Amino acid sequence: MKVLANDGISKAGEKALKDAGIEVLDNRVAQDHVISFINDNKVDVLLVRSATKVRQELIDACPGLKIVGRGGIGMDNIDVEYAIEKGLYVINTPTASSKSVAELVFGHFFSLARFLHESNRLMPLEGETHFDAMKKSFSKAYELSGKTLGVIGFGSIGQEVAKMGISLGMKVIVLTRKPQKKVLTLEFFDGQSLNFEITSTNDMDAFLKEADFISINTPKTNEYIIDTPQFEKMKDGVYIVNTARGGVLNEVALIDFIESGKVAGAALDVFEKEPNPEVLLLMNPALSLSPHVGGNTVDAQEKIGVELAEQIIKIKETIK
Numbered sequence: 001m002k003v004l005a006n007d008g009i010s011k012a013g014e015k016a017l018k019d020a021g022i023e024v025l026d027n028r029v030a031q032d033h034v035i036s037f038i039n040d041n042k043v044d045v046l047l048v049r050s051a052t053k054v055r056q057e058l059i060d061a062c063p064g065l066k067i068v069g070r071g072g073i074g075m076d077n078i079d080v081e082y083a084i085e086k087g088l089y090v091i092n093t094p095t096a097s098s099k100s101v102a103e104l105v106f107g108h109f110f111s112l113a114r115f116l117h118e119s120n121r122l123m124p125l126e127g128e129t130h131f132d133a134m135k136k137s138f139s140k141a142y143e144l145s146g147k148t149l150g151v152i153g154f155g156s157i158g159q160e161v162a163k164m165g166i167s168l169g170m171k172v173i174v175l176t177r178k179p180q181k182k183v184l185t186l187e188f189f190d191g192q193s194l195n196f197e198i199t200s201t202n203d204m205d206a207f208l209k210e211a212d213f214i215s216i217n218t219p220k221t222n223e224y225i226i227d228t229p230q231f232e233k234m235k236d237g238v239y240i241v242n243t244a245r246g247g248v249l250n251e252v253a254l255i256d257f258i259e260s261g262k263v264a265g266a267a268l269d270v271f272e273k274e275p276n277p278e279v280l281l282l283m284n285p286a287l288s289l290s291p292h293v294g295g296n297t298v299d300a301q302e303k304i305g306v307e308l309a310e311q312i313i314k315i316k317e318t319i320k
């Protein structure tokens with residue numbers, strides 16, 4: 001069996017595959033050449049992150065392909081149903097990176113609530129000459145503790161975000177299409193744990209009216225979840241973080257509501273135009289920005305690689 005890990009794979013994942021007698025090619029093949037590379041090299045398994053697209057055309061053109069693996073959570077870069085219809089195994093790693101994404105959400109929340117993104121930008125320029133003025137301008141800062149965290153989506157990432165909010169002493173509310181009851185287990189370093197039961201709501205207006213900090217943790221949607229009417233219903237001074245996908249939030253409307261003061265600060269890790277976000281986003285000082293790095297930790301990538309390897313080895317046994 002031959003694997004092409006086109007967007008990379010961790011050393012641990014590569015080793016697990018090699019130990020099972022599976023060849024791993026870690027070439028980074030440009031999208032336009034993926035089909036010919038797969039066919040020329042008799043690749044059985046194509047592993048991707050979000051960069052490489054696995055669309056119908058590729059699936060049709062690569063009849064030898066047996067498995068498509070997504071190292072990560074979001075599968076919007078793969079035509080999953082079509083691939084399954086054509087008899088391919090399609091796998092992902094739905095929980096391996098959820099803690100990393102959730103920690104990034106809070107990294108942005110802390111940054112926004114304390115102006116860290118802005119002071120990091122300004123200190124080298126004005127720290128020497130305008131220290132006191134900067135200190136004054138950053139005094140409308142807040143603690144997260146005691147505030148209401150609104151989580152949109154209750155999958156593995158939404159649950160991790162909710163748990164972190166609870167650990168910080170936040171009230172946590174969750175918005176889903178249909179109400180769902182979930183028991184969240186907070187695990188501590190010494191092996192102790194605490195269970196919290198949360199029932200999500202599908203009452204968006206009530207949710208938006210209450211949340212001080214909003215985190216979007218849904219798969220990609222065809223329509224905006226957060227657009228002008230939703231911004232209008234939010235609390236004045238709300239903070240928003242989108243680590244889900246570009247297109248779940250209207251970026252132009254976001255800028256309008258930042259300018260009106262309704263939104264105190266927002267963070268984007270994902271963009272409607274990726275990998276070339278709008279300049280008006282990149283230049284806005286109220287935005288804390290990162291280049292789609294939610295799952296980009298050594299820890300997450302290590303777990304992702306190992307989980308993918310385990311799944312591939314299992315499938316290899318069944319298709320022998």
Ligand SMILES: O=C(O)[C@H](O)COP(=O)(O)O
Binds near residue numbers: 071073292293295296
């Ligand atoms: O869906 C995911 O797992 C995250 O968005 C991470 O995507 P990436 O693997 O392209 O960094």
